Amino acid sequence: MSFAERLTACAARIGARLGAAVTGDDPVHHAMRHAVSGGKRLRGFLVMEGARLNGLDDADAVTAAAAIEALHAYSLVHDDLPAMDDDDLRRGQPTVHVKWDDATAILAGDALQTLAFELLSRADCHPDPAVRVALVAGLARAAGAQGMVLGQARDIAAEAARAPLDLAAITDLQAGKTGALIEWSGGAGATLAGADPAPLTAYARALGLAFQIADDLLDVEGDAAATGKAVGKDAAAGKATFVSLLGVDGARARAGALVAQACDALAPYGSRAEILRDCARFVIDRKA
Amino acid sequence: MSFAERLTACAARIGARLGAAVTGDDPVHHAMRHAVSGGKRLRGFLVMEGARLNGLDDADAVTAAAAIEALHAYSLVHDDLPAMDDDDLRRGQPTVHVKWDDATAILAGDALQTLAFELLSRADCHPDPAVRVALVAGLARAAGAQGMVLGQARDIAAEAARAPLDLAAITDLQAGKTGALIEWSGGAGATLAGADPAPLTAYARALGLAFQIADDLLDVEGDAAATGKAVGKDAAAGKATFVSLLGVDGARARAGALVAQACDALAPYGSRAEILRDCARFVIDRKA
Numbered sequence: 154m155s156f157a158e159r160l161t162a163c164a165a166r167i168g169a170r171l172g173a174a175v176t177g178d179d180p181v182h183h184a185m186r187h188a189v190s191g192g193k194r195l196r197g198f199l200v201m202e203g204a205r206l207n208g209l210d211d212a213d214a215v216t217a218a219a220a221i222e223a224l225h226a227y228s229l230v231h232d233d234l235p236a237m238d239d240d241d242l243r244r245g246q247p248t249v250h251v252k253w254d255d256a257t258a259i260l261a262g263d264a265l266q267t268l269a270f271e272l273l274s275r276a277d278c279h280p281d282p283a284v285r286v287a288l289v290a291g292l293a294r295a296a297g298a299q300g301m302v303l304g305q306a307r308d309i310a311a312e313a314a315r316a317p318l319d320l321a322a323i324t325d326l327q328a329g330k331t332g333a334l335i336e337w338s339g340g341a342g343a344t345l346a347g348a349d350p351a352p353l354t355a356y357a358r359a360l361g362l363a364f365q366i367a368d369d370l371l372d373v374e375g376d377a378a379a380t381g382k383a384v385g386k387d388a389a390a391g392k393a394t395f396v397s398l399l400g401v402d403g404a405r406a407r408a409g410a411l412v413a414q415a416c417d418a419l420a421p422y423g424s425r426a427e428i429l430r431d432c433a434r435f436v437i438d439r440k441a
Numbered sequence: 442m443s444f445a446e447r448l449t450a451c452a453a454r455i456g457a458r459l460g461a462a463v464t465g466d467d468p469v470h471h472a473m474r475h476a477v478s479g480g481k482r483l484r485g486f487l488v489m490e491g492a493r494l495n496g497l498d499d500a501d502a503v504t505a506a507a508a509i510e511a512l513h514a515y516s517l518v519h520d521d522l523p524a525m526d527d528d529d530l531r532r533g534q535p536t537v538h539v540k541w542d543d544a545t546a547i548l549a550g551d552a553l554q555t556l557a558f559e560l561l562s563r564a565d566c567h568p569d570p571a572v573r574v575a576l577v578a579g580l581a582r583a584a585g586a587q588g589m590v591l592g593q594a595r596d597i598a599a600e601a602a603r604a605p606l607d608l609a610a611i612t613d614l615q616a617g618k619t620g621a622l623i624e625w626s627g628g629a630g631a632t633l634a635g636a637d638p639a640p641l642t643a644y645a646r647a648l649g650l651a652f653q654i655a656d657d658l659l660d661v662e663g664d665a666a667a668t669g670k671a672v673g674k675d676a677a678a679g680k681a682t683f684v685s686l687l688g689v690d691g692a693r694a695r696a697g698a699l700v701a702q703a704c705d706a707l708a709p710y711g712s713r714a715e716i717l718r719d720c721a722r723f724v725i726d727r728k729a
Binding site for chain 2: 266
């Protein structure tokens with residue numbers, strides 16, 4: 154199976170799991186389903202592929218994969234709000250606050266975060282409560298005020314202050330804003346299997362930074378039709394990015410070096426990790 | 442020790458635990474600390490008193506008590522946002538979005554929810570991972586789109602539609618909006634102790650509804666200086682409440698019956714539960 158086939162297969166399973174998890178017919182339920190539909194489901198794929206590499210079936214990993222996608226979706230719904238990044242378009246669709254309203258978007262995001270922890274705490278996530286609680290603890294550390302939320306808060310503050318950050322500050326910010334969830338996703342499959350998560354965590358750490366640099370490149374070079382979201386926003390906002398600090402060629406070279414580093418971290422898995430190596434190459438070559 | 446002394450002692454311990462849990466010097470951290478300061482900490486008290494009745498020391502219950510207070514604080518910060526209830530005053534202090542801004546309030550609330558699950562997943566919450574994960578699962582069910590968030594969404598929808606609800610719909614709505622967290626708090630202490638949570642859960646279910654009826658009465662009869670928040674908002678919004686549906690006397694009688702029901706549920710604990718009985722009476726007699 155190629156990386157593209159595997160990514161598609163994982164996305165379909167995760168979508169079905171999320172569909173079963175979000176029940177109800179209130180507007181907030183419809184908004185939650187809208188928020189978790191579409192997308193590459195890269196984080197969930199990392200969970201499932203890490204689990205497969207350590208001997209688990211997809212059914213053993215899909216609940217944890219759905220959890221991280223629910224958490225990621227919550228962060229997007231809140232980031233898109235007018236008070237935050239103010240985006241109307243996400244994955245080619247109107248954002249939740251545009252299709253419903255701000256209150257529904259706040260509540261749907263809130264409930265998606267709760268859902269992530271609910272899914273991880275369920276017996277069908279893993280039979281051993283100690284494994285489930287370790288996943289909860291790790292995700293909470295990654296998502297909270299020392300991780301993703303802190304990165305997002307600093308990103309907004311830097312933009313509001315119109316005080317562009319330097320490379321060290323941006324690297325630190327992105328390690329929280331996008332890196333922490335990707336890193337958790339990398340290690341979660343091994344944790345589910347009772348294996349050492351260190352190699353896959355190291356892979357995912359490099360992958361996450363490469364992913365963000367590629368995102369900055371897409372904001373400069375991409376087009377809205379392909380990415381399904383607005384482009385050119387960073388430059389218009391006078392925001393420092395990896396591209397504004399390193400230049401297009403420098404950013405591309407840095408992303409390439411990180412992909413090589415990510416692939417090297419997979420050495421313990423030998424040729425069996427080829428799909429993850431392809432994933433790393435895809436992350437910096439993607440057009441969306 | 443009287444109920445009032447016990448409530449004060451629990452609040453102090455919970456405040457210290459939360460203070461230790463929210464570190465950092467970014468605006469989002471200051472906003473989180475602001476949001477968890479003050480308040481009666483009734484939910485955390487229920488956790489600690491339920492634990493004490495089942496033989497645990499306060500130190501064994503304070504982390505779970507801090508978790509529910511973090512979750513409750515998140516819900517208040519988001520409810521107070523302009524897109525939701527639009528409140529400027531909370532516990533006699535400016536709300537988070539007034540003191541900082543909407544983005545910081547959204548993020549601080551988000552991180553407080555995460556913190557609740559992080560605290561429950563920590564080894565210092567309980568040595569047994571199975572107990573910790575049961576608390577996570579229960580809190581997630583209580584807080585999510587089938588519990589608190591659903592109640593809040595329906596409350597806002599009813600107000601926006603200017604279509605007052607009937608008594609059954611309001612009772613159902615409040616069971617989610619405020620009841621679910623109070624019910625979880627009632628049972629959590631027994632769960633920590635490995636005891637049957639049923640009597641304390643039944644107590645807390647009746648208490649939660651009495652609490653909400655008392656809140657509606659305060660909105661009619663209270664004053665802003667004593668309650669530390671705006672009053673008269675429900676009537677101004679043409680909102681159906683227990684008071685608009687039952688009248689002041691009817692609502693007061695219903696709250697009294699619920700307090701009697703709550704006290705009856707404590708029978709297995711005999712006279713040792715006198716503090717919780719006083720708590721139930723306090724809930725409907727309070728002026729704030």
